[in-house]
Amino acid sequence: MKPKEIFDVSIIGGGPAGLFSTFYSGCREMKVKLIEYHSVLGGKLNVYPEKLVWDVGGVVPTPAHQLVDHLVRQANTFQPEIVLDTKVTSISKDEVGIFTVHTQTGEEHYSKAVILAVGGGILQPTRLDIEGAERFEVTNLHYTVKSLAQFKGKRVLISGGGNSAIDWANELETIAAKVYLTYRKDLLKGHEAEIAKLQKSSVQCYLNTKIEKLIASPNHETIQQVVLSDENLTETHSIDVDEVIINHGFERERELVENSPIPIEMASPRTVAGNSKGETSVAGLFAAGDILEHDGKLRLIAGAFTDGATAVNHAKSYIEPDASNRGIVSTHNEMFKVKNKEIFRTMQSNK
Numbered sequence: 001m002k003p004k005e006i007f008d009v010s011i012i013g014g015g016p017a018g019l020f021s022t023f024y025s026g027c028r029e030m031k032v033k034l035i036e037y038h039s040v041l042g043g044k045l046n047v048y049p050e051k052l053v054w055d056v057g058g059v060v061p062t063p064a065h066q067l068v069d070h071l072v073r074q075a076n077t078f079q080p081e082i083v084l085d086t087k088v089t090s091i092s093k094d095e096v097g098i099f100t101v102h103t104q105t106g107e108e109h110y111s112k113a114v115i116l117a118v119g120g121g122i123l124q125p126t127r128l129d130i131e132g133a134e135r136f137e138v139t140n141l142h143y144t145v146k147s148l149a150q151f152k153g154k155r156v157l158i159s160g161g162g163n164s165a166i167d168w169a170n171e172l173e174t175i176a177a178k179v180y181l182t183y184r185k186d187l188l189k190g191h192e193a194e195i196a197k198l199q200k201s202s203v204q205c206y207l208n209t210k211i212e213k214l215i216a217s218p219n220h221e222t223i224q225q226v227v228l229s230d231e232n233l234t235e236t237h238s239i240d241v242d243e244v245i246i247n248h249g250f251e252r253e254r255e256l257v258e259n260s261p262i263p264i265e266m267a268s269p270r271t272v273a274g275n276s277k278g279e280t281s282v283a284g285l286f287a288a289g290d291i292l293e294h295d296g297k298l299r300l301i302a303g304a305f306t307d308g309a310t311a312v313n314h315a316k317s318y319i320e321p322d323a324s325n326r327g328i329v330s331t332h333n334e335m336f337k338v339k340n341k342e343i344f345r346t347m348q349s350n351k
């Protein structure tokens with residue numbers, strides 16, 4: 001039997017907190033493994049890839065997908081092991097203090113410390129409840145807007161009445177041929193200013209209606225027409241469409257903590273109780289990002305980065321009690337010397 005490979009730290013979740021923790025673990029010379037449920041990294045940033053992010057220090061307004069690219073590049077600096085498409089189902093700890101990370105596939109991962117960076121859990125968009133709708137997901141049925149350009153000059157129907165649906169309706173109105181919005185209630189739920197903008201725009205709103213039927217094109221590949229109806233099916237509208245966007249919110253899966261046979265204290269049903277060092281109620285189990293709750297918590301991408309570095313520093317001290325609980329700043333860290341030379345050389349040759 002192959003001996004267990006024990007890492008210094010397992011990081012669960014590949015959003016901003018997990019990605020920055022991965023990089024920072026490398027800076028602290030820790031052997032690190034990052035485990036993510038989805039096939040792509042980036043966490044919630046993948047929910048709003050085309051939106052501009054303004055509030056990360058030192059970063060000029062940047063689309064979220066670009067921030068993900070940079071985070072992933074940074075996380076890979078020290079060649080961590082990255083495991084994708086893997087759902088962590090529970091975490092246990094043995095009598096000598098080694099953590100086992102259990103996964104849905106039955107594969108186990110071992111480490112001396114664990115950083116929980118699972119955000120609000122595994123997010124899945126709430127799917128349209130119409131039989132056979134999933135076959136259009138490869139063509140013109142969307143749950144996120146990955147590229148605005150895709151909707152240029154098109155007839156777009158958006159279903160939903162919350163912030164995302166209203167934001168996209170307002171944004172797409174400027175580039176699409178026509179935008180329609182259907183919402184099952186009579187009052188939209190978004191920010192007042194965005195609702196006011198929508199009401200003044202050319203977006204055609206159908207309130208108190210929902211998608212009743214999708215009519216496929218003759219080759220059955222795309223949705224060609226959508227039938228909307230009110231609750232009693234007394235009034236219907238048939239709309240010719242090129243693209244359909246569904247913004248019905250998200251379902252979250254977060255059984256990981258409750259399935260784990262270690263006493264992880266919760267601060268709320270959505271968050272783990274911790275402190276400003278990222279420590280949780282279980283020695284060696286740290287938390288970072290949206291999942292962590294403590295006094296003065298900053299629930300932003302910038303806060304996830306701070307949480308990540310802090311959790312790594314304290315995980316380092318936990319594993320090696322003599323190690324400093326602070327890393328050396330990157331400008332003075334000898335480990336970047338060779339990499340810096342390469343970067344300066346490339347900068348010179350690009351001049």
Ligand SMILES: Cc1cc2nc3c(=O)[nH]c(=O)nc-3n(C[C@H](O)[C@H](O)[C@H](O)COP(=O)(O)OP(=O)(O)OC[C@H]3O[C@@H](n4cnc5c(N)ncnc54)[C@H](O)[C@@H]3O)c2cc1C
Nearest residue numbers: 013015016017037043044088118119121122289290300301
């Ligand atoms: C629409 C929207 C807009 C936002 N805009 C901004 C903004 O402009 N500026 C800003 O600072 N913040 C913004 N935020 C908040 C920001 O996105 C979050 O604070 C940030 O993503 C938190 O990062 P995280 O790494 O803690 O969690 P997440 O980004 O949620 O990442 C968690 C990761 O863990 C994975 N995971 C969860 N459970 C498991 C499991 N059991 N096994 C394996 N993997 C698992 C998930 O798949 C996910 O990839 C916005 C959020 C939303 C929803």
